Amino acid sequence: MLAIMGGTGLHDLPDLTVVERIQVDTPFGSPSGDIVQGRFHEHNVLFLARHGAGHRLLPHEVNYRANIFALKAAGATMLLGFSAVGSLALDVKPGDLAMPEQYFDFTRGKREYTFFGNGVAAHVSTAKPVSAALVDWIDDTAHELNVSFHRNLTYACVEGPRLGTQAESHFLRQAGCHLVGMTNVPEVFLAREAQMAYATVGLVTDYDCWLDDPTQHVSVEHVFQLYGATLAKAQNVLKAAMQRPLPEPESEIRSALKGAVLTRDTELTEVQWQWLDTLKR
Template structure:
């Protein structure tokens, strides 16, 4: 089942027909809000607002483990995120859509970034963290709408919540970053640990602050001024995607734990076996 994680500005889906609300804690704490199971665009899906109702949570405050676990427990096999992003390269212009294929983790270590630890050891490959099949699916939907879409970009994730310095913007460009954001890490890596296919549609709002002209430097006011029109495109894209066949997820995602677990099953307690069974499903 497809799970949609709504980012800034996407806190719900219009005309969403609710079937069930999944609420409460997970073994990793409380998610950002309830997981909504319903029908949208003629298809059943799950929806979760990453930052909570009313955007209560800053990126570093989001309980990404609880969010991803709650979606997996509710039946998710595909996770499609929507996120505001800044552009670190001139061809990717504000107002356009961009899909990352790679990630640079430049967060500062304060986020819980793995389900594993505390007596359960695993090392999951993230060489290709994004589902290529899902990216192709997104590109097909954008082409059907005639929307320009940049794909296979590198997203540099920073801690936030402050907006970056020019020195940081130049550094991320030198590292190979083409997009910058605050919310896709560790979400992308947790989705792999949960054996889900993952892709994000980035809504490009600004050029961060690497350009010489200060008029192009990011500000919250500028982000929201541009965001509405781009968000409308993203909603159109989601409707179109739901009319296309759902892609088959690659084995490297759906079987990510097959050779990653190190701790023998007989060394796990009942609680550990229970949450691990959800990830392995």
């Protein structure tokens, strides 16, 4: 089943026929809100607003582990996120849609990055952290609709909540990053630990602050001047994609924990065995 993670401005899915609202707690705490299960055009989906109802959670306050675990427990095998991003590349323009396929973690250790630890040891490969099948699915749809779209990009995740300095913006560009945002890490890596195919649609709102022209520098006011139109584009692409067959998650993603867990089953507590069994589904 496909899960959709709504980012800034996407607190619900218009046209979603709601079947059930799932209130859930997890071994890792509470998710950002209720999981909405319903029918969206041709497919059954799950939906969760990353920042909670009314956008009440800052990026470092989101309980990413609980969000991913709750979606997996509800049956998700794929996760498509939506996020506002800044552009670090001149050809990736504000108003465009962009899907990263690599990640650079520039956060500061305030977030819980893994399900593992505290007696359960595992090392999961994230060399290619994004599902190419999900990116292809959105890419094909965007081009059919003639929407400006970019892929094969690297997303730098910063801690926030402040907007970055010009020195940081230049550093990330020199490191080979094309996009900057605050929310996709550790979400992308936790999805891999949960054996869920993951991709995110970035809604490009600004050029961050690397350009010399100060009128191009990111501000919350400038972000929201463009964001509504960009969100409408993203929603149109999603609606069109949802009228096509869903992609199949890659087998290597759906078996990511095979050989990655080092702790023997006999060493696990009942609680550890139960949450690990959920991740392996």
